[in-house]
Amino acid sequence: MLTPPGNGWITVDVGESDTTVLRRDNVFAKCCGPSGIAELAAERDRASWLANTGLPAATVVDWIENPAGACLLTSAVPGVPGELLPPGVREQAMRQLGVVLRELHSLDGCPFERPLDEVVAVAADVVRRGAVNPAFLTDEWRQVPPSALLASVVAEQPYVESVLEPVVCHGDACLPNVFFDPSSLEVTGLIDVGRLGLADRYSDLALVAIQVHDEWSADPGPFFTAYGLPKPDPRRLEFFRLLDPLTWG
Known part of the structure; x- marks a missing residue:
């Protein structure tokens, strides 16, 4: 499974299947192995679309992908x-x-x-x-x-x-x-x-x-x-x- 670069990431949730969620400061990273890339990319596209509608939502900060898997980085929402x-x-x-x-x-x-x-x-x-x-x-x-x-x-x-x-x-x-x-x-x-x-x-x-x-x-x-x-x-x-x-x- 791919992990985001840098230190200080803390695991906050180990999801079902092939997904793990980590947090560092005000950024979340949802990470997956190769089998989960397509599903995570679909979530990335939906998050980007929703963030541009004006409704309150997380914004996509970065997308990292290589043969080991992918990471979707999004902003933490307040509240x-x-x-x-x-x-x-x-x-x-x-x-x-x-x-x-x-x-x-x-x-x-x-x-x-x-x-x-x-x-x-x-x-x-x-x-x-x-x-x-x-x-x-x-x-x-x-x-x-x-x-x-x-x-x-x-x-x-x-x-x-x-x-x-x-x-x-x-x-x-x-x-x-x-x-x-x-x-x-x-x-x-x-x-x-x-x-x-x-x-x-x-x-x-x-x-x-x-x-x-x-x-x-x-x-x-x-x-x-x-x-x-x-x-x-x-x-x-x-x-x-x-x-x-x-x-x-």
């Missing part, structure tokens, strides 16, 4: 990740996130796509390889064979496709990937955008809703109201809530 916010400010943070996510979903000119059929195909491959991570499943879903969970997704897919609303989605809008100013609660940065692209808006909405419920034990109502969708479609929420954990493996 704290959502999962570290104390209970008393979470409702306001939800409202701020709803506003920013709506702005993200309103962007034009995104050159990246994440078609639903491709996402379902990824899930099918993860299930086929027996690579579903049970930690990403609810207690109820852990009692069900992954193949049956996938069958539920496939059965509901025609409905979701019939009402599809493609917008620019983050793709992994979980609380660790959203940073907030701890005082104003404004969103200061969206990070880890390797899955950013045109997709159904509910792929983001469902993940935020389940994160708010599971991590904050909170009702996501203020988030949906601020987003402008006080009565979301429960079928689409459930569909993407189930599909997402099947795609990590």
